[in-house]
Amino acid sequence: MADRVADSRRAVYVISVAAELAGVHPQTLRIYERKGLVDPARTDGGSRRYSEGDIEQLRRIQDLTSAGLNLEGVKRVLALEAEVERLEAEIAAAREAARDAVEQTHRKYRRDLVPVSKSIVVFDRRR
Amino acid sequence: MADRVADSRRAVYVISVAAELAGVHPQTLRIYERKGLVDPARTDGGSRRYSEGDIEQLRRIQDLTSAGLNLEGVKRVLALEAEVERLEAEIAAAREAARDAVEQTHRKYRRDLVPVSKSIVVFDRRR
DNA sequence: GTGACCTTAACGACGCGTAATTGTGG
DNA sequence: GCCACAATTACGCGTCGTTAAGGTCA
Numbered sequence A, B: 001m002a003d004r005v006a007d008s009r010r011a012v013y014v015i016s017v018a019a020e021l022a023g024v025h026p027q028t029l030r031i032y033e034r035k036g037l038v039d040p041a042r043t044d045g046g047s048r049r050y051s052e053g054d055i056e057q058l059r060r061i062q063d064l065t066s067a068g069l070n071l072e073g074v075k076r077v078l079a080l081e082a083e084v085e086r087l088e089a090e091i092a093a094a095r096e097a098a099r100d101a102v103e104q105t106h107r108k109y110r111r112d113l114v115p116v117s118k119s120i121v122v123f124d125r126r127r
Numbered sequence C: 001g002t003g004a005c006c007t008t009a010a011c012g013a014c015g016c017g018t019a020a021t022t023g024t025g026g
Numbered sequence D: 001g002c003c004a005c006a007a008t009t010a011c012g013c014g015t016c017g018t019t020a021a022g023g024t025c026a
Helices: A015-022 A026-034 A052-066 A071-112 B015-022 B026-034 B052-066 B071-112
Strands: A011-013 A048-051 A120-124 B011-013 B048-051 B120-124
Touching (some): A011 A015, A011 A052, A015 A048, A015 A052, A048 A052, A052 A071, A071 B071, B011 B015, B011 B052, B026 B048
C-alpha cells in the first residue's frame, strides 16, 4: 500500500497484452471503448493502458457477450449489477444502523437510571 | 376485488390485440415467447391469451429492444430490474424494522418503570 | 366456410468480431 | 528503421423482425 495508486487501478497493460489477458482480439477492445464499455487510461503519446480492474471488466464483458448479449445489453447489465451491489451495501448499512439505534436507546435509559442500592430508598405505596 | 384473479393477471387479449397494444408484430410476440421473455396463458384450444401484466412486460421489452438491446440482454435486464425492486423493498423493510425495534425498546423500559407520583416515594440520599 | 389462430421456413437489415489498410509513435 | 500502436474501412456470420405457406379451431 505504499504505491501511488491501488494495484487494481494502475494502468500497466498495453492493448495487445490486455487483449491476450481478456482472451479477445485487440480490435475488439477498441470497439468496446468506442461503445463506452471500458475506458482505459492513455499515455502522453496516445496509447491505451489497461489496469487490472479494466481487465476484470473485460472478462465480465466476455462472460456476457458469450452468453449472447449484445453490447448495449452488456452496458445495461453492468450498470444494473453495480446498482444491485450498491443496494446490497445499503441493506447491510440499514441493518447495522438498526442495531446501533437499539443499542443507543438502551444506553440512554441506563444513563438516566439511578442505581437503587447506593442512592435511593424506595417505598412502594401501591396497594 | 370480487374478481377471481387480479385484473393485471386476467388473460383477456388474443395475440392480435396484444400485438396492437404493445405496438409490435404478432409474430414478434411468438418469438418473445419462444425465447422465454413472456409466458401468456393458453386457452383449451391452444390460443394465447395475454394479461394486462403481459402487455406491460411487452412494452418494457419494446423499450429495451428499441434502445438497442438484443433479446438475451432484455432477458437479463428484466431479471436484474426485478432484483433491484426486491432489494429496494428489502431496504424499506429494514428501515421500518429499525424504527419498530427502537420503539419496542422504549416500550420495554416504560413498562418496567413505575410511575413515581402514584406509587413510590423517593429519597435521594446522594450527597 | 371464412377468419384468426397455430407452426415452420425464408428473406432482408443490422450488429459484432475479424482482417486489411494506412498512418504515427517508441 | 522496425514493430506495435491508432483509426478507418470492408467482409462474414448470426440475430431479429417481417412475410409467406400450410394446417387447425371457432
